[in-house]
Amino acid sequence: xxxxxxxxxxxxxxxxxxxxxxxxxxxxxxxxxxxxxxxxxxxxxxxxxxxxxxxxxxxxxxxxxxxxxxxxxxxxxxxxxxxxxxxxxxxxxxxxxxxxxxxxxxxxxxxxxxxxxxxxxxxxxxxxxxxxxxxxxxxxxxxxxxxxxxxxxxxxxxxxxxxxxxxxxxxxxxxxxxxxxxxxxxxxxxxxxxxxxxxxxxxxxxxxxxxxxxxxxxxxxxxxxxxxxxxxxxxxxxxxxxxxxxxxxxxxxxxxxxxxxxxxxxxxxxxxxxxxxxxxxxxxxxxxxxxxxxxxxxxxxxxxxxxxxxxxxxxxxxxxxxxxxxxxxxxxxxxxxxxxxxxxxxxxxxxxxxxxxxxxxxxxxxxxxxxxxxxxxxxxxxxxxxxxxxxxxxxxxxxxxxxxxxxxxxxxxxxxxxxxxxxxxxxxxxxxxxxxxxxxxxxxxxxxxxxxxxxxxxxxxxxxxxxxxxxxxxxxxxxxxxxxxxxxxxxxxxxxxxxxxxxxxxxxxxxxxxxxxxxxxxxxxxxxxxxxxxxxxxxxxxxxxxxxxxxxxxxxxxxxxxxxxxxxxxxxxxxxxxxxxxxxxxxxxxxxxxxxxxxxxxxxxxxxxxxxxxxxxxxxxxxxxxxxxxxxxxxxxxxxxxxxxxxxxxxxxxxxxxx
Numbered sequence: 001x002x003x004x005x006x007x008x009x010x011x012x013x014x015x016x017x018x019x020x021x022x023x024x025x026x027x028x029x030x031x032x033x034x035x036x037x038x039x040x041x042x043x044x045x046x047x048x049x050x051x052x053x054x055x056x057x058x059x060x061x062x063x064x065x066x067x068x069x070x071x072x073x074x075x076x077x078x079x080x081x082x083x084x085x086x087x088x089x090x091x092x093x094x095x096x097x098x099x100x101x102x103x104x105x106x107x108x109x110x111x112x113x114x115x116x117x118x119x120x121x122x123x124x125x126x127x128x129x130x131x132x133x134x135x136x137x138x139x140x141x142x143x144x145x146x147x148x149x150x151x152x153x154x155x156x157x158x159x160x161x162x163x164x165x166x167x168x169x170x171x172x173x174x175x176x177x178x179x180x181x182x183x184x185x186x187x188x189x190x191x192x193x194x195x196x197x198x199x200x201x202x203x204x205x206x207x208x209x210x211x212x213x214x215x216x217x218x219x220x221x222x223x224x225x226x227x228x229x230x231x232x233x234x235x236x237x238x239x240x241x242x243x244x245x246x247x248x249x250x251x252x253x254x255x256x257x258x259x260x261x262x263x264x265x266x267x268x269x270x271x272x273x274x275x276x277x278x279x280x281x282x283x284x285x286x287x288x289x290x291x292x293x294x295x296x297x298x299x300x301x302x303x304x305x306x307x308x309x310x311x312x313x314x315x316x317x318x319x320x321x322x323x324x325x326x327x328x329x330x331x332x333x334x335x336x337x338x339x340x341x342x343x344x345x346x347x348x349x350x351x352x353x354x355x356x357x358x359x360x361x362x363x364x365x366x367x368x369x370x371x372x373x374x375x376x377x378x379x380x381x382x383x384x385x386x387x388x389x390x391x392x393x394x395x396x397x398x399x400x401x402x403x404x405x406x407x408x409x410x411x412x413x414x415x416x417x418x419x420x421x422x423x424x425x426x427x428x429x430x431x432x433x434x435x436x437x438x439x440x441x442x443x444x445x446x447x448x449x450x451x452x453x454x455x456x457x458x459x460x461x462x463x464x465x466x467x468x469x470x471x472x473x474x475x476x477x478x479x480x481x482x483x484x485x486x487x488x489x490x491x492x493x494x495x496x497x498x499x500x501x502x503x504x505x506x507x508x509x510x511x512x513x514x515x516x517x518x519x520x521x522x523x524x525x526x527x528x529x530x531x532x533x534x535x536x537x538x539x540x541x542x543x544x545x546x547x548x549x550x551x552x553x554x555x556x557x558x559x560x561x562x563x564x565x566x567x568x569x570x571x572x573x574x575x576x577x578x579x580x581x582x583x584x585x586x587x588x589x590x591x592x593x594x595x596x597x598x599x600x601x602x603x604x605x606x607x608x609x610x611x612x613x614x615x616x617x618x619x620x621x622x623x624x625x626x627x628x629x630x631x632x633x634x635x636x637x638x639x640x641x642x643x644x645x646x647x648x649x650x651x652x653x654x655x656x657x658x659x
Contacts, residue, residue: 084243091116091207092230098126098205102240104490107188109198109239114181117144117209123216123224124182124209128196131478132204132234134223135161136646138196139206140172142182143216150177152184153216156194156646157223165220167194168641188240191635193645200240200490201476202483208232236344236483242490245349247289249393253281256294257306257339257369258387262321264300266380269521270373271324275309275317275331278365285363287355287400290391291339292347297384302374302522303342303451303484306388308358309334309366310606317366324370334368336540336606337403339388340530342451344483351446351488354399354534358392374522402443402536406461407503408527409545409602412574414518416525417582417590422457422506425518425594427527428622429501429542431464433603436611437539442496447532448474449486453525455516456481458506461529464622465499473501474529486530495533500622501542503529515577518545539611541604547618550597554590562586595621 099112117124127139143151154167171190176183188198208226215221226232311333318328408427450459460475505527559567566579601616
């Protein structure tokens with residue numbers, strides 16, 4: 001864990017002056033208490049005509065930039081706009097490169113494909129699927145005629161995934177196509193019921209290519225069955241993503257915090273803890289500006305976190321390397337989140353105005369790395385050295401950043417009945433907690449990572465100010481536990497004291513024989529939104545569960561009124577849940593209890609203690625209206641042919657279709 005210098009790319013000339021000004025501002029601000037600037041007002045200085053003209057030119061500029069820059073890889077000397085606006089992924093993890101740019105003003109995405117086909121291929125398709133299957137998929141077919149891929153057809157697939165049908169509305173707009181590359185664009189929402197909307201959650205991109213001849217001129221033809229390697233595939237990605245963030249500082253240092261030959265136990269679930277002491281570099285205060293995962297056992301490591309030991313700077317914490325269940329009591333103070341990762345996530349970069357503080361006066365040098373091993377096959381003899389690589393800036397930024405957990409407690413007080421398409425559980429960060437913990441100017445949320453275990457299919461965090469519901473913090477209607485990105489938010493909400501945040505997770509338990517409980521095991525469930533924000537506060541955890549008194553009353557009711565005689569009133573909660581016969585009325589009763597009855601609130605500081613001044617047991621839940629989403633509000637004459645929309649799918653007991 002020695003501190004190492006990190007070579008940083010040189011700035012282009014246009015950024016030098018701005019960087020110096022930023023540095024001067026930082027030096028002026030470091031002695032000032034942190035507070036958020038007032039909310040920006042709409043600019044009125046420019047004439048309206050000039051503003052409209054610039055807005056009209058923006059999409060043209062983006063398209064020209066896409067065409068001129070996508071044919072070469074990014075480099076340290078490339079245009080700053082392309083560095084931040086351009087996103088790339090290899091569809092086959094090798095050579096087929098999909099690049100895209102998001103035009104938020106025109107609400108469309110510009111795509112570019114390289115190495116997707118050669119002279120032997122007669123067709124190539126790229127499309128979008130709800131959850132990775134080929135049923136009810138939205139696909140653009142590109143066809144080779146006379147040596148060029150110069151024909152494009154907007155299609156969709158049948159509900160069984162066997163047939164391709166030509167869409168009555170063509171929305172794959174091509175502006176470049178030749179024997180090697182193609183470029184096209186799509187609107188976020190085409191107002192076509194036979195298209196899937198592009199959204200900010202997880203999207204499933206399907207692709208394939210082939211040499212067979214297709215009947216694209218027909219209304220319907222069989223979907224080609226492509227099984228050859230590197231000829232078809234699926235990628236999960238966030239398509240409508242925020243611009244990439246560049247690190248302005250050049251005085252970066254780097255450390256690695258990893259396990260040291262940790263033996264992976266031959267059991268399904270293990271939380272492995274490694275308490276270690278950081279080197280003397282922490283005597284000086286710095287900002288973490290980026291962290292990336294180092295995954296040595298990709299099939300075993302499910303998620304991991306670094307926790308700082310929040311205690312006196314001179315306190316000695318016993319070094320430890322073993323099962324977290326035997327963690328020494330003195331290491332329980334190691335609970336303040338510094339970095340985190342889950343399957344599907346990659347490198348996370350802080351915005352230029354904020355960084356996570358580390359070191360300096362009063363900073364205890366001990367940290368705890370916690371790694372969740374998921375070993376369902378009970379493999380033996382495995383060793384792991386996973387962890388994090390962290391970049392540090394010696395130049396302090398304007399704001400200290402923080403990490404906060406929203407959602408549900410990890411407890412078997414929460415249960416999900418079997419046989420449910422999408423059973424919802426909500427965790428509350430109530431108004432009294434934010435009122436007690438947040439500064440008057442509030443906090444800005446710039447990043448979010450949603451997390452469940454195997455049964456989670458949808459997550460969202462809603463934002464309430466009094467009786468008014470504001471824009472959602474984050475939402476993923478097609479969430480996958482295989483793709484738990486830490487996402488930089490395009491819309492960065494301000495949360496004020498007295499606001500409430502409600503995180504709801506939906507779980508699919510079709511095919512399960514009994515109830516699924518909350519807990520730490522991979523077969524248990526979680527519901528968490530890790531939010532990254534500034535300025536940092538003492539609030540570390542804002543989560544809830546149903547109160548103990550409410551749960552006791554529920555089991556009494558189920559035993560005496562619903563004749564669930566297997567319940568033991570002084571028995572374990574988990575055992576009582578498992579004895580209930582989960583008929584639909586019993587499912588409805590459980591759901592009603594969860595959304596109406598008092599809560600046990602965890603409004604916790606970084607040291608694990610609750611904020612003072614209120615009894616956090618028996619807190620009423622935030623009233624949340626159940627709203628059925630109404631899409632296509634801005635689409636005139638939507639669906640005149642009364643077609644079944646591709647997005648329509650199975651619905652849960654609230655009437656909200658999710659897939």
